[in-house]
Amino acid sequence: MNYTEFEIISQYFQRNQRKDHNEIQGIGDDSALIKIPEKKILAITTDTLVEGTHFLRNISAKDLAYKTVAVNLSDLAAMGANPKWTTLSITMPKSDSIWLEKFSISLFHVLKKFNIKLIGGDTNCGPLSITLSLYGLLEKNTALLRSNARVGDLVYVTGTLGDSAAGLFLLKKKIFIKDLNIKNYLIKKHLHPIPRVHEGRALRKIANSAIDISDGLISDLGHILKNSKCGANINLNTLPISKVLTDNFKNHYCLDWALSVGEDYELCFTIPPKNIQKLDLMIKKCLINCTCIGYITHFEKGLNLFFNKKKIIFKKKGFNHFN
Numbered sequence: 001m002n003y004t005e006f007e008i009i010s011q012y013f014q015r016n017q018r019k020d021h022n023e024i025q026g027i028g029d030d031s032a033l034i035k036i037p038e039k040k041i042l043a044i045t046t047d048t049l050v051e052g053t054h055f056l057r058n059i060s061a062k063d064l065a066y067k068t069v070a071v072n073l074s075d076l077a078a079m080g081a082n083p084k085w086t087t088l089s090i091t092m093p094k095s096d097s098i099w100l101e102k103f104s105i106s107l108f109h110v111l112k113k114f115n116i117k118l119i120g121g122d123t124n125c126g127p128l129s130i131t132l133s134l135y136g137l138l139e140k141n142t143a144l145l146r147s148n149a150r151v152g153d154l155v156y157v158t159g160t161l162g163d164s165a166a167g168l169f170l171l172k173k174k175i176f177i178k179d180l181n182i183k184n185y186l187i188k189k190h191l192h193p194i195p196r197v198h199e200g201r202a203l204r205k206i207a208n209s210a211i212d213i214s215d216g217l218i219s220d221l222g223h224i225l226k227n228s229k230c231g232a233n234i235n236l237n238t239l240p241i242s243k244v245l246t247d248n249f250k251n252h253y254c255l256d257w258a259l260s261v262g263e264d265y266e267l268c269f270t271i272p273p274k275n276i277q278k279l280d281l282m283i284k285k286c287l288i289n290c291t292c293i294g295y296i297t298h299f300e301k302g303l304n305l306f307f308n309k310k311k312i313i314f315k316k317k318g319f320n321h322f323n
């Protein structure tokens with residue numbers, strides 16, 4: 001069946017959603033209208049996913065909807081913001097009702113899980129591309145910035161690094177693994193990254209700086225260092241790499257994937273020594289799962305990587321669209 005743009009919007013994207021007392025106008029007029037509560041700041045982020053660049057051609061509508069929301073949420077998480085609203089610009093080659101049904105059900109499922117309301121968007125015909133913008137709220141002066149790391153801070157990452165890369169290479173048939181459970185685990189880590197929204201919220205009070213790892217640890221930690229005018233010493237022996245990776249792949253692959261491939265959507269953050277006790281308490285209460293991988297140094301020292309106590313040179317820089 002061939003729908004018009006307006007039928008697509010009303011059929012698939014104008015679904016019943018939660019009531020929101022800050023919303024003056026949602027889908028249906030020329031703009032959405034939102035009232036920002038006093039003492040709050042609006043955090044805004046947007047990400048585009050293009051077929052062939054950000055997802056493989058054969059990705060399911062369900063996985064695509066999930067990932068579009070997850071990668072945006074990861075950016076809000078890295079600021080410590082509380083996600084609230086979203087707009088969706090979707091360009092697709094045809095109005096395929098089965099695809100749209102699956103996409104929109106999955107979209108609303110993940111939006112509901114994080115209590116986010118779809119308040120507008122744009123619908124166009126063309127090569128498949130999806131742009132989602134997310135809007136979140138933050139208490140004034142509590143945002144986790146890239147520019148606030150301080151010499152002496154400890155550097156942490158949440159979760160594990162490198163699984164998503166292995167999942168991507170499995171999907172691209174660049175690597176192979178016999179065990180189906182392991183294969184599915186790694187592919188799931190690639191297609192279903194868990195945005196660390198709760199962790200980001202909890203870290204607001206104790207971390208100095210944070211970033212989410214989308215382009216690889218080296219590249220993303222590099223942004224913190226550049227913006228904060230600092231250096232760092234990182235002990236690669238402490239990198240959190242899953243047992244699934246270390247049991248199945250050679251050490252240098254695991255390290256390479258963890259450092260430079262990206263799409264883990266974990267948080268990298270720095271925390272002053274005075275707040276370590278508070279962080280340990282959060283870890284004990286299972287509010288956050290994270291690992292210390294090094295510490296912040298003076299700018300002149302640059303970024304230094306150590307493996308078995310020896311300094312190593314790592315050439316790859318991380319993902320770059322124009323490279």
Ligand code: ADP
Nearest residue numbers: 009013027028029030088090119120121122123
């Ligand atoms: P305009 O032409 O004024 O930009 P549109 O006809 O594109 O308006 O959209 C009509 C309404 O539907 C607007 O409120 C817009 O935000 C919303 N909308 C359009 N596409 C989507 C979508 N994919 N998801 C959610 N809302 C959408």
Ligand code: MG
Nearest residue numbers: 121122123124
């Ligand atoms: Mg429009």
